[in-house]
Amino acid sequence: MDLSRKWLNEFVTVDVPDREFAEAMTLSGSKVEGTTDLGAEISNVVVGKILSMEKHPNSDHMWVCQVDVGAGEPVQIVTGAWNIHEGDLIPVAKDNSYLPGGVHITRGNLRGVKSKGMLCSLKELNLDERDFPYAVITAAALLNDYHPIDPDKPSIPADVRPGHKIYGPVVAAAVEGVKPAGSGLWTCVLTYTDKDGPTGAVVTTPCQNLHAGDMVAFNTSTAAVCTLADLHAEQREFPHCIPDGIFVLQEDGIAPGDDIKPVINADDRVVEFEITPNRPDCLSVIGLAREAAATFDKPLRLHEPVVRGGAEGSLPELLDVETPAADLVPRYTARMVRNVKIAPSPKWMRERLRAMGVRPINNIVDITNYVMLEYGQPMHAFDYRYVNGGKIIVRRAAEGEELTTLDGQVHTLNHNHLVIADEGRAVGLAGIMGGLNSEIVADTADVVFESACFDGTCIRRGALALGMRTEASAKFEKGLDPLNTLPAVNRACELVEMLGAGEVVDGVIDILNDVPQPTVLKLEPDKINALLGTDVPEEEMVRILRKLDFAVDGGQVTVPSWRGDVRRMADLAEEVARFHGYNNIPVTLMRGQTTQGGYSPAQKLENRLGELCRDCGYDEIITYSFISPTAYDKIGWSRDCAMRNSFKILNPLGEDTSIMRTTTLPSMLEILARNWSYRNKNVKLYELGRVYLPGGERGLANESKVLTLGAYGEGMDFFAFKGAIEAVLKGIRAVDVRFETASADTWGDSVAPYHPGRAAAVFSGSDCLGFIGQIHPNVAKNYGVDGELYCAELSFDELALAQGPDAEYIPLPKYPSVDRDIAVVCDESVTVGTLEETIKKGAKGLLKHVELFDIYRGPGIAPGKKSVAFSLTLRADDRSLTGEEADSDVKSILEALEKDCGAVLR
């Protein structure tokens, strides 16, 4: 919501600097986003008066003007514009001045003639013809500016003389003199010759570019000076006869030397507010004025609209309104204006509209916008002649009903939209935009002003569905005050009379379907203070509430109709707090019963897992929970894989983020691939993230957490990666950890993303924690990676179960151990894991540790076989072992290896 500070001052006098205003309003609850000084970019630009003008000696189109800028000697300024005359008041950008867009004007030399500044056009002041309709420039086609398209075939001879016949009744005529005739018109004395000899004419013309000595095309039958259009000429034939030029001021009470800013309303400042959705009343000048009055403790000056009325006709006979969709129309108020004269609205109104970011259009439309800004009540004006049968029906649209809105868009509506219709067709989208078929146009004679209250949700949904959130709909959607419609429509009618824009018909059509009773609350100062932790006296509370137009009487507070947000004690407490000052509420620490805070066991495990991953050199990542459905294809899951069953977002931002992941692998692969594409060399990542599996309570998801690791780079291979996983498992004291070859036969799609020869299922006891392995080359390729990627997925819930008990001290060995190395030859198919298991099984109780130290294939070993070497540590807890005892254990181990694994001592 933008607010003009000049407009605000009509209701409350607040004379503080912008920064202070913004700060105070923000602290009382109307957050200021910024303040724009409309004239910030303009400096040293004044009103000037053209004292004299001469043709530039070295140019065929420039003028050298002597300009009175209110101080000392006249200033000489060269201009290329042709629409000015001696005596004109114009904006002058003096030497060393600034114009909008950062344009810096300094003195200069134009073709040898000194120029100390610039005469300004509307555009150069960041204005247009809508701001100053009188500044529209009409240009005559000056024959002395004629440049034939084909120099060999000029339409007008170079030596054209007055009286030369151009076509039909149009002859060349010399301009002898020009005088202003007021209202943007000029009286012009022309001479030419006709068949009877020299003759002349005195004509009134809107063309501004005429000066004594010019030659024009004069239509003797219409007594008009011809424009380019009249001659069907192209602009390039008359390059300087353009409908553009200097902004010639027609303001009263201005004099040379005056600062231009007040003249063009560039002395206003516009404050931008962020209004919270509970305060639609503040989407108006009056609403903000009320807040400002309370904030600065100044009197609020409200105005009761007064309408004279008296136009011919009786309202009930002229207009009938029905609201069959009564549930969506709490109130519908309308008045009528007849004998409308469509014209530009006055300058003060245009300035206010423009300051608040609204484009002036014509008096009637401007009045509706003005009232909307002032009262916060959207208004609509329609042309009565297009309301067939004089009957307005506010109804739900029919399915498929079409309506073209004022912006020219054609909409196909349905039953959820509310329309304003006559007996035959819709003439407007209620609360959103009027229909093109009832638009106010230049010859509109009778106007209906609609000031209604529509259901906020209906308007919001309708606007959203049609993709056309308008100023009006943005207000309606928040739920407006039904009691505001009548003052607003009266204000519109008052303005019509004030502007002389038409005659108001007596009476008001006012349909009240649902106008609520005022809310009355008990004023409970103790409770308010108890909630706020303050000690605000009751009188102060009453003062604050009254300032906001709450009626307080005998401990009863009557909430004003526009404050639908105030419903109970806590709401009153907020009003008190806002104006007592949030920053005046004391600062206390929490009291009451102390509570034991802290992490749950699961949260502690999460923290521990993260620490362990980082200790292993893995960086933490955070990935999106939603993925693309194609991710399941990319990781190689079969078409009918049950894990594809995902929560699907019905309104996703895009396909890529449309389903909730049931696996974290695609997220990890995406990040690995991204780092790969950035040519990051060594990448080790982890994420403790959720998957979202259907089948949770109350139709929600089972949100299990998965610890995902991913890596690639120098030195990274299956075993380097496995080492980290082992370290993490060891770190949480996981019990009975085992890695098994993860075959597709057993694990199906779970291991489809992995290299079939380099994937393992991770076990703790009989529970599978997850999978680890090299990513299948085809899957890596799907992610644009032609190297080895390693990933692991471990279920957090399983990790929590696998977590071992707290450490318990085991006495350090008192007796020395005996080390024995063995190397056995076995078939390739026998895994090291199996050999280790067998060794442990074969030992007779002295084996404390077994460690692989070599695997050898090559000369000396038969093809299809391998030699596997282990280092065995044997020890007894109660004595020093003898060599014989150790040998006996080793013998038993070797026997078991041979028997169970076919592995023989090398």
Add this chain to the structure above:
Amino acid sequence: MREQLANIRAAALAAFEGAQSRVDLDALRVQYLGKKGELTAVLKQMGKLSAEERPAMGQLANEVRAALENALDTASKKLEEAALEYRLKAEAVDVTIPGKPVTVGHRHPMYIALDEMKEIFIGMGFTVLDGPEVELSELNFDRLNAGEGHPSRDWSDTFYFDRDERVMLRSQTSPMQVRAMDSMPLPIRIIAPGRVYRKDEVDATHSPMFHQVEGMVIDKGVTMADLKGTLNAVIKKMYGEDTQTRFRPHHFPFTEPSCEVDVQCHKCGGAGCPTCKGEGWIELLGAGMIHPHVLEMAGIDPEVYSGWAFGFGLERTAMRRFKIDDLRLIFENDVRFLEQF
């Protein structure tokens, strides 16, 4: 003999002192003190001396031996020291050569910020709660006073899983307030960090998924002054003891009175600069006294209990904490970014 002893002593002492190496010194020891050494040779002549001379000569001989052994020891020590000195010199390294890399992983910066915050609240007796992201709209909206027709329920803002708008991706961590009220005994002090989802296109300040930290206290006699005191204490711990805060009115459906809390701009100290858009303050979080109707819906009597709640965006906090200027970096996970923290 006396003369011989004096000569040996002088020669030996000079020789020991001049020895250049261990080997030289060993040879000299043998030469003078060995079984076949010069001193032994002289002593062997003792037999020829008279009984009266013997004790004096013997004593002298012992003195010479002692002097020689002493000198030998000194020379030996000197040589050892020299040798050590030489070795240490030879072993000197270029300490500017980088150490052998030990890679340690990095916590994601956003979670660093979150950890700091959690620690602060845990120290104040808060419990950390975790809850579902696929959530019932009833908990995300209705139970928080954002009933049917509230704009945040629009399909343009919120992700839904069914046409009936029953199940959604939570758009805020605030449903955790309701979950806590429904499941925990009073008094309650919780924070609930987590992922939330809104239909915003990705850019430098927006993401369809981001994180919030919710906090809530419910007890008898809890006041807005308590809210201010607690949040002030937390903010000072997070941003420094001299951090200035400002509480200003705002609106949230589920708190009344509601506020937003600003901190004084760290760049300009409140004078106004581009970072704070000239305001001198930067918005940090939203908070307020729990709306009595929200308490009522949870079966808590607002006449007996009151509470306050707050919520803030974790990304923004982390970005400010680490001066990260683009939200996309948070979710991009480029290791060159991650390894800076």
